[in-house]
Amino acid sequence: MPAPTGELSPRHRIELPKELRDSLKWKSGQKLMFIRRGNGIFICPHVTPQELFGIAKGANTEGYRDRNDRY
Template sequence: MPAPVAILSSRHRVELPKEIRDTLDWKPGEELKVVRHKDGIFIYKRITLEAACGVAKGANTDYDYRDRHDRF
């Protein structure tokens, strides 16, 4: 099945395909983050600080040292 297509309007607006909106449960009025990456963009649903709390719960903290090569 081909990927859904969005078209840039003359007013520079993009409507996300219904299939994508439904899958991600995005509703009208939600804030989205748009991040430029090379020749494209990433679109994320904006999350609050409260929603991000606990994201690293269960991380391995057995060692103190992180080499700079551990980061990406």
């Protein structure tokens, strides 16, 4: 199955194909990040530091090294 395609409009806007928006649950007005990768871009939802808080809750910190452990 070929990859979904879009088009860059004369006003430099990109419309994401509906099947991608639906599968990723992206909504109109949602902030996105554009990260350059070689000749292309990686698009992902913008995440604030507050949204990341607590994602590693319960993680095993055994063997964790911080800057005081460096030689």
